Amino acid sequence: MIQPRGDNSLMILIPAFNEEGAVGSVIQETRSYHPGLPILVVDDCSADGTRSIAQRAGADVLSVPYHLGLGGCVQAGYRLAYDLGFEYVIRLDGDGQHDPRYITLLLDTLKSSGAQMVIGSRYLDGTGEHTSRARGIGILFFRWFLGLILAKKVHDPTSGYVGVNRQALEVFARSFPLEYPEIEALVVLKRLLFRFEEVPVKMRPRMAGKSTITAMRSFYYVAHVLLGVLVNILKYQGGRKT
Amino acid sequence: MERMLSLIAGMSILLMGLVLFNIRRAHIRVEYSVSWLGAAIVLLLLSQWEWGLMSFAQLIGLNDPPVVLLLIIGAVFLMVFFRFSVVISDLKDANIALTQKVAVLEYQLNCLHEKPQATDHER
Numbered sequence: 001m002i003q004p005r006g007d008n009s010l011m012i013l014i015p016a017f018n019e020e021g022a023v024g025s026v027i028q029e030t031r032s033y034h035p036g037l038p039i040l041v042v043d044d045c046s047a048d049g050t051r052s053i054a055q056r057a058g059a060d061v062l063s064v065p066y067h068l069g070l071g072g073c074v075q076a077g078y079r080l081a082y083d084l085g086f087e088y089v090i091r092l093d094g095d096g097q098h099d100p101r102y103i104t105l106l107l108d109t110l111k112s113s114g115a116q117m118v119i120g121s122r123y124l125d126g127t128g129e130h131t132s133r134a135r136g137i138g139i140l141f142f143r144w145f146l147g148l149i150l151a152k153k154v155h156d157p158t159s160g161y162v163g164v165n166r167q168a169l170e171v172f173a174r175s176f177p178l179e180y181p182e183i184e185a186l187v188v189l190k191r192l193l194f195r196f197e198e199v200p201v202k203m204r205p206r207m208a209g210k211s212t213i214t215a216m217r218s219f220y221y222v223a224h225v226l227l228g229v230l231v232n233i234l235k236y237q238g239g240r241k242t
Numbered sequence: 243m244e245r246m247l248s249l250i251a252g253m254s255i256l257l258m259g260l261v262l263f264n265i266r267r268a269h270i271r272v273e274y275s276v277s278w279l280g281a282a283i284v285l286l287l288l289s290q291w292e293w294g295l296m297s298f299a300q301l302i303g304l305n306d307p308p309v310v311l312l313l314i315i316g317a318v319f320l321m322v323f324f325r326f327s328v329v330i331s332d333l334k335d336a337n338i339a340l341t342q343k344v345a346v347l348e349y350q351l352n353c354l355h356e357k358p359q360a361t362d363h364e365r
Contacts, residue, residue, distance in 0.1 A: 063349075064344075
């Protein structure tokens with residue numbers, strides 16, 4: 001079983017659904033940069049060999065018995081990390097888009113800035129070239145929209161390359177948006193008067209598989225996220241939860 | 243008007259029969275049948291209470307009591323559907339929490355099983 005080591009224990013969380021083509025490489029690459037770092041793959045009831053490949057690559061695997069979707073899957077990992085006592089969790093996607101070289105940058109920023117969440121942003125220094133046109137338009141819209149709500153510019157609101165500290169981990173272990181969680185999570189943080197920072201990362205094309213957000217689903221995505229953001233604004237408590 | 247009210251009364255009785263039959267066969271839980279039984283009783287009462295229906299039609303400025311009855315039927319069923327949306331949402335949340343808990347417990351159990359095996363190998 002993965003165990004936190006030391007006071008600043010870090011766990012890498014990789015949510016994966018049918019990622020047998022990429023998850024093994026992601027784990028091995030992460031291991032090559034950070035040997036000995038606890039890696040937890042949350043297998044969202046994949047129909048392929050994701051689980052066995054992740055285990056063979058040396059990761060611990062948490063298998064959910066039925067398909068929960070990204071948010072439910074990530075939350076399961078956050079719950080386990082919180083229960084085990086980890087201080088920091090950095091989430092990488094299982095498709096290889098997130099370069100594990102930036103783990104150190106995310107962790108250092110989490111520690112030095114005091115922010116509860118750090119986002120790896122492809123638009124700070126990176127060019128964001130590995131983004132579809134539909135997603136690019138969506139990002140522009142949500143960048144503007146979130147700027148109004150958060151009173152802070154967020155360059156890459158849909159990035160899943162995020163690190164959280166124990167304060168945010170506690171909140172997300174209890175309650176985490178189920179579908180398309182990245183944008184709603186930012187509003188949840190704002191609601192609790194938590195802070196987030198962005199650091200520049202370069203993203204790569206996915207190693208295998210294809211995105212679940214198709215052109216048709218992108219409309220549903222926008223409507224769903226807008227509603228989720230609205231609901232979170234309505235839940236505003238005016239102070240930090242303790 | 244008479245024929246329509248009789249039809250609605252018949253449909254209400256049919257709905258009640260269907261719900262009771264399904265409760266007896268344990269296809270529907272008693273707590274979730276209450277909304278349907280309530281809706282059926284409201285419709286049955288309204289279909290048999292012509293004066294009340296006419297008064298209500300006048301109150302909301304409609305001259306056609308059957309239209310009022312249809313509006314009420316729509317409203318009653320909307321309320322039932324809304325209640326079930328709340329129930330389904332609760333069930334989904336509970337399912338997700340349970341699923342995550344099962345996954346975590348299974349993971350911990352597997353780790354416990356692996357530990358003694360590793361110790362045996364070491365011996």
